[in-house]
Amino acid sequence: MTGGTGLFISFEGIDGSGKSTQARLLAEHLRSTGREVVLTREPGGSPGAEEIRALVLQGDPERWSAETELLLFTAARRDHLERTIRPALARGATVICDRFADSTRMYQGLSRGDLRGAVDTLHALMIGVEPDLTLLIDMDPEAALARAKARATAEERFEDFGLPLQQKMRAGFLALAAEFSGRFRIVDGNRAPEAVAQDVRAALQAQA
Known part of the structure; x- marks a missing residue:
């Protein structure tokens, strides 16, 4: 919880799971009801954090050690929190974030090293904030990786680790959802986007 008056929602899932699409669809839905919504992402979401995003998501898979990645992601998250998330929540907005600390728990804490x-x-020490609701878009790792690679963007460093990382990540996210069951809701992402979006909205209504 953030201590502000707004609502903080995060989307998590393996690469290619459709979480970015679902975050956008939920933002559009809530805006249509008259809510102020800040749709943001990690790493990124503020000018400084976007600069760090380019460092960690581009280049050779072995460009950074897991330890260095952890420091970079934490620095980006702190800037994002200070400049985007906290101000929005303080004025009563709903913040929808495509990835947050749970991704770091998985990518650097589990899959890139024993750093949890x-x-x-x-x-x-540096963040001290958890979302009010985390929506895990769960999807078959092989299908998700194919979708992620088809995007053909410059930000493919983690996709380049291949299917074994995707499989490990999916299992890790499901374990994390059990660990933080109070705020996690699991949504089946192996369906058409609108069907997934309906379940996302239902999960939000149930949380309220």
């Missing part, structure tokens, strides 16, 4: 303890320590 370090992730949680840094998070407690």
Whole structure:
């Protein structure tokens, strides 16, 4: 929880799961009801954090160690929190974030090294915020990777680790959803986007 008056929602999932599409669709739906919505992403969401995004998502898969990645992602998240998330929540807006700290718990804490303890320590020291609701878009890893690679963007560093990382990440996200069951809701992403979006809206209504 953030201590503000707004609502903080995060979307999580493996690369290619459709979480970015679902974050956008939920933002459009809530705006149509008259709510102020800030749709943002991680890494990124503020000018400084977007600069760090280019550093961590582009280039050779072995460009950074997991430890260096953790520091970079935490720095980006702190700037994002200060400049985008907290101000929006303080004025009562709904913040929808495509990835947040749970992605760091998975990518750097689990899949890139045994760093979960370090992730949680840094998070407690420098961030100290969890979403009110986290929507995990769960999808078959092989199909998700094919979708992610088909995008053909410059930000393919993590996709280039291949299917084994995707499979490990999916299992890790499901375990994380069990660990933080109070704020996580799992939505089946192996369907048409509108069907997924209906379940996303239902999960939000149930949380309220």
